[in-house]
Structures are given as C-alpha cells and as structure tokens.
Amino acid sequence: MPEAEIGVIGGTGFYSLLDGVEERRIDTPYGAPSDMVTVGELSGRRVAFLPRHGRTHALPPHAINYRANLYALKSLGCTRVLGPCAAGSLQPHIQPGDLVICDQYVDRTSGRKDTYYDGPVITHVSMADPFCPTLRQVAASAARQQNLDVHEGGTVVVIQGPRFSTRSESRWFRQQGWEVINMTQYPECALARELELCYVNISLITDYDVGVEGDVAVIPVTADEVLQRFRENLGTLRELIAYIVKAIPTERTCLCATALRNARVG
Helix, strand or coil: CCCCCEEECCCCCHHHCEEEEEEEEECCCCCCCCCEEEEEEEEEEEEEEECCCCCCCCHHHHHCCHHHHHHHHHHHHCCCEEEEEEECCCEEEECCCCEEECCCEEEEECCCCCCCCCCEEEEEECCCCCCCCHHHHHHHHHHHCCCCCCCCCCCEEECCCCCCCCHHHHHHHHHCCCEEEECCHHHHHHHHHHHHCCCEEEEEEEEEEEHHCEEECCCCCHHHHHHHHHHHHHHHHHHHHHHHHHHHHCCCHHHHHCCCCCCCCC
C-alpha cells in the first residue's frame, strides 16, 4: 500500500497541517531531497509534506534538488502534488494577498537539472499545458468557497535567482503580459509531468515586482518582506490546502497520468 497519495511541497509552516505524522528519510537515485518527508493525515487522506527549501530554509532556489524531491514523493505512492509558493505580481490588477492558480510558465532559469531522461531512451514529454487541469479546477473552486481573491489562470515567469529582477527585466516580463514571477516553479512542475504526477501551482502574491512601477506605489521588495507576508497568510493557505485535499477525486482522468504514453522515441 502507498504511504501517501498526495504530496505537498511548500514552506516550513505547513508542518502543522498533518495529524499523526511520521518522518521518512528517503534516498533517491538523484541524491537527497531537500529534507525528510513528513507523512500524515489531512482531510481523511494520506499526505506527504516536503519543505522545498529544507526545514531551516537553507537551500536557495537554484540549489534545490528538484529531481530528488519529486522522486521521493512518487516513491511514497503520491500521484498528486500541490506546489504552494510565494510569488510577485507583474500586473496592477493582481494584488498582494491574492492567489493565482497558474496555467502556464515561462522558463528563465539556467543550469538546473530539469529532466530524468538523459538517454539512452529519448523521451519528449509534452508541456503544452504544464499544470494539471483537474487540480487547477479543484484549487480554484476551493479558493472561491473560502471567499478568497483568486485568479483562475496566469503565466508564471521563473527566474534563476537568488537575486530579484532588475527594473528593466521586470518591465519586460510585464510587457509580455505575464502575471506572476517566481524562482522555484521550474523545473518542479516539468519533473512532475515526467513522472506522470498531477501538479498544481498555487501562487500566493506577496508583493508587486519592480516593473509595476507607475501604476501602483512600488518599493523594491526584500527577502524579509516576502517571508513576513507569506507567514501572515499561512493560516489561510493551510485551510485552502485542506479544502483542496478533501476535494481531489480518487480517479485520475487527466493527461498527466499518461504523459509518457507517446513520448518515447524507439
């Protein structure tokens, strides 16, 4: 029997989500994950939690072992993964405190280990629609039921970090029409698809990025401010995760479950 069916990759404040927790130290072919995995009960389901940056937040975005993290959750039996994260807004109408359930990403990272398939079997997984449509619908519905300010779509541009964007970079991202900026969504969501896991992004907007200047009052954000605003909204986010977990259907009918069916060459 699987130890868990749903995985959550998030910040350390999520530990209090689970009841009857046990910790698992997992070794993977890709090295060690960010930390031990905590397994327990939430909304009547078996859930595994993994802190993306480690429990002491010691791993910067570009140094996270994303491959090990996703592989560890799959090895426990997870088929769905929720990826809550702090993010910045690139558009005036998306305000700090809002939630965005992204449906697209743009990768602006470099040098990250972003595939499980280095050969000899050539594998080309489709990422046309990178986030699970079923989980996106469930997450948006759960947010509406809680009367949260939620945007049911949006593009997240993923930057390498650990620095924040320049004003010119941020203006460019905004002019492209992208809504959200973050440092961790790639390759996390792409690796989930390669493992045929359903994955959903839940972006909690903590600040306006500097490219929004002129339409709203923008002061360049600091890391302390991002963490503080994330903590302020942690209770709401925890409740949302519990709602989502309860509402996830047991049957998988989405494209994620069969992502490898026509992806391999030879």
